[in-house]
Amino acid sequence: MALDGAARPLGAERAGDQTVWRAADAALAAACAELSWGELVHGESFSLFEAMAALEMMDPKMDAGMGGGRGGGRVAGSGHKGGRGEAESVGEAVERGLLPLPLPADRLVDLCDSLLCAQATWHSGHSLPQTVFTCAYLLLPPLAPHACTPPLSLSSCPLLLALLSALLATLNCVRSAACWADQREEEDFVTSAGGLPLEGRVGEAAVAPLRALLGAVEGVARGGKGAGTAATQAVVEDEQAFGCQLHGLPPQLLAALLARMHFTLALFDVLSALQAARQPAHLPACALKVRAAQQALHRLTATPPPLARPAGAGSRMEHPEGAGGETQAEQGSAAHTASGRAAVGMCPAINRHLLPPTPPRSTRLLTWQEALDHVSRLLAHLALICHMPARSPPDLLALHRFLAHFRSARPGPVARASLQLLLLRDGRILGHDPLEVVMHALHLPLALLPAAPRTQQQEGQKGQSGAAGAAAGGASAAALTPFVSKASHAVQAVLRALCANGARERRMLGKLLPDWNRLLTLAGDVDACDPVVHVATATFSQGWWRESVATSWVVEHTCRIVIRYLLLGFSTRLYAPSEFLPAFWYVDSVLATLIHNVSAREAAMQKPSTAPPSRKARRKPAAPPHAPSPPPPSLDLALLTTYQLMCKGYVRLLAAFSLDGKLPHRPSPFNADRQRYNQRFAVLKRVQLPEPLSYAAFHRSVSPAGLSVPELYQMALDLFRSAAGQLPNIQALADAAAGGDASSDPVVAELEQVQRVCASNCTALFVAHRAGAGSVLKVSFEFNAHPFFPVVALKRA
Structure with a gap:
């Protein structure tokens, strides 16, 4: 056309x-x-945010500020007879009687439930004005002192005011952590409040009224005044200070109110404790608060309010006067409360005029059950943070392994922001100077650095390495200091990337490769530095690794970044099945370089014993000379070897499926295989080591070279069996490293996933091998056991 x-x-x-x-x-x-x-379709210049934000201003169909929205549904819980339109301002809601005060206890429980759903929806990536601040009570004085409304204040309902104040303090905790951790991209988190009142309620002062009222309500539940402070006893004596009738309420309703008060405080305590934690020594106290929050969540779930609407019921319930007349189910929406009633004061269109150009629709809040599931997952992820390895100084390898395990749990932006805040607060790594962490990773004494880049505390440790410090001269300051400084920034950038979501993590790791390539040039000067040579000669065994300590360290970390970058393409479903073969082949090649460096490092770390032989040993005849036995593999080396065996198995498996016709090759009309290979792995050409691999090398390596399809099947089967055979040894190494029980170690969960993948793939290969070449079987790949290594599924075509 x-x-x-x-x-x-x-x-x-x-x-x-x-x-x-x-x-x-x-x-x-x-x-x-x-x-x-x-x-x-993925492209380097494509931005999902810009594509989704391409809206036309001043268009009622596309601009929320222009859409009237008066023909939609009515305000949740509205008792206004003629109010079938949505209230678009606080003044309108007050004039129409949609914000009753004081609020009855059952309606207060419903409002707490609906606000929890709104808060969970905000965590999922929606904006504050369209989620939490659709509660019109948050826009009343004294929470919003400059609100232009008819005279109405929350001061007449202190319990509601205390709950909302604690909610705002929790929102500020989450928002500050997300801003610091840079979780502000649209697909992750929206921190803008749109000018709504959020800043004033922060810290312990904002939740202190709720803590006081909690003791008072508990006293009412016990039938007495309780044993709180004098202020608390005064609140109990004057029941009007609650703002709602508590005496004479059903015990189930009072228990539900207490459960929501306990959980509101427990959630704030968890987030504020993690935000205040500055080193792993503070994590045990945070773990106690997480367990308390989980218990409060269980109590909240186990104590629903009375008059809960049965599933499928269509009758109208009894409500207090002025609190509304219809349940949410009768309005055709999902339940956002445990009782099934609609919460009073939730006005979806009340902030629509404050929004930037967005589609004129209300955000669908998570249901009550979805919100409970979200909070349960959030607390589980925060509990996982509390089990971060606590070593001093931090071990980068252990941190990388923990972060990979944490990312496999698919945490949300709130948990990832809390982790990054703990990990990289104030430019430090778990409370330690990054220079100290890098020198520890290099296995070099901190005294090699000049006094200027170190803190006074580190300067006091200089005497521990007097000999090394005496050897350090001007040459070390000229070569070592710039390298360690740049390496510390590169290490922090990698840790920051590992705290991002999958897509952002892969993109950030690809952008970091040039920085590590520049470190490789500086590492050569460090290895030639006389003080470093002196320390390496006196510390490590003879070998090529001793001559290139800094270079090998840079290559090792670059290999780990490249492997992580390639494997994330599987978890983000970036690769087509036809691209699995070059991806696994590339990972196998980089793993070979990494294993070579790790093996050399571990061999160099094994210092030969210099103790004189015992008197009994001198009497025995000298044994014939023989080569020294290699040291046992470490946990890291055993895991890398297992991954390499699996990658080799996938290469043979995919080659067999291609030759057998079970995985047909569909040539692309847009570009050839060579072009697609170069486009997919062009980022990896930014580094010198590991050496970039060309398409010609890939084509030569994966060619069958006269091997038949059954032989390829058998080779793949043997490789997966060998990988599975490594797992008991890795389990033993993990138990030994953990002191006998490694059940909480992230390696154990990884071993279980690898075991399932190997067992399933061995079964699939056995079936394909028995079926023979040319059989009619449909091959598919499922990532239901491991995020990076797929399970082969065979079906009759």
Whole structure:
């Protein structure tokens, strides 16, 4: 079809106006055939946020500020007879009587439930004005002292005011952590409050009224005044200070109110404790608060309020006067409360005029059960943070392993922001100077650094390495200091990337590769530095690793970044099945370089014994000379070897499926295999080591070289069996490292996933091998056991 609307036959070409028309049906059909449901075309210049934000201002269909929204549903819990439109301001809601004060206890419980759903929805990536601040009570004085409303204040309901004040303090905890951790991209988290009152309620002062009222309500529940402070006893004596009738309430309703008060305080305590933690020594106290919050959540779930609406019931319930007349189910929406009633004061359109250009629709809040599941997962992820390895100084390898395990749990932005705040607060790594962490990773004494870059505390430790410090001169300051300084920034950038979500993590790791490549040039000067050579000669065994301590360290970390970058393509579903073969082959090649460096480092760390032989040993005849036995592999080396065996198994497996016709190769109409290979792995050409691998090397390596399909099946089967055979040894190494029980070690969960993958793939290979070449079997790959290593599923075509 031409631009002017005139139809032209497909295939016709006309160059008179410098326009050539060609049929694109075949290319579009081929592109559609390669894409599965839910897949997107990925490009370097494509931005999902910019594409989704391409909205037209002043258009009522696209700009929320222009949409009236008066023809929609009514305000939740509205008792206004003629109010079938949505209230668009606090003043309108007050004039129509939609914000009753004081609020009855059952309606207060419903409002707490609905606010928890709104808070969980905000954690999921929606904005504060469209989630939490759709509660019009948050826009009343004294929470919003400058609100232009008719005279109405929350001071008449102190319990509601205390709950909302504690909620705002919790929001500020989450918001400050997310801002510091830079979790502010639209797909992650929205920290903007849109000018709504959020800043004033922070810290312990904001939750102190709720703590006082908690003791008072507990006293009422016990039938007495309780044993609180004098202020608390005064509150109990004057029941009007609660703002709602508590005496004479059903015990179930009073227990539900107490459960929500306990959980509100427990959630604030957890988030504020993690925000205040500055080193691993503070984590045990945080773990206690997480367990208390989990118990409070269980109590909240186990004590629903009375008059809960049965599933499928359609009758109208009894409500207090002025509190509303219909349940949420009767309004056609999902339940956002445990009772099934709609919460009073939730006005979806009240802040719509404050929003930037967005579609004029209300955000769908998570349901009550979805909110409970979200909070349960959040607390589980925060509990996982409290089990971070506590070594002094921190071990980068252990940190990387922990962060990989933490990311496999798919934490949300709140948990990831809390982790990053603890990990990299104030430019330090778990409370330690990054220079100290890098020198510890290099296995070099801190005294090699000059006094200027070190703190006074580190300067006091200089005497521990007097000999090394005496050897350090001007040459060390000229070569070692710039390298360690830049390496510390690179290490922090990697840790920050490991705290991001999968897509951002992969993109950030790819951008960090040039920094590590520049470190490789500086590392050569460090290895030639006389003080470093002196310390390495006196500390490590003879070998090539001793001559290149800094270079090997940079190469090792670069290999780990490249491997993580490649494997994240599987968890983000970036690779097509036809790209699995080059991806696993590339990972296998980089693993070979990494294993070579790790083996050399561990061998150099094994110092030969210099103790004189015992008298009894001198009497024995000298044994014939023989080569020294290699040291036993470490846990890290055993894991890397297992991963390499699995990658080799996938290479043989995919090659066999391709030759057997079970994984047909569909040539792309847009670019050839070589071009797709170069585009996929172009980022890895930014580093010198590990050496970038060309398409020609890949093609030579994966060629069958005369091997038959059954032989490839058998080779893949043997490799997966060998990988599974490594797991008991790794388990023993993990138990030894943990002092006998490694059940809480992240390695154990990794071993269980690898075991399932190997067992399933061995079964699939056995079936394919027995079926023979040319059999009619449909191959698919499922990532239900491990995020990086797929399970082969075979079905009859």
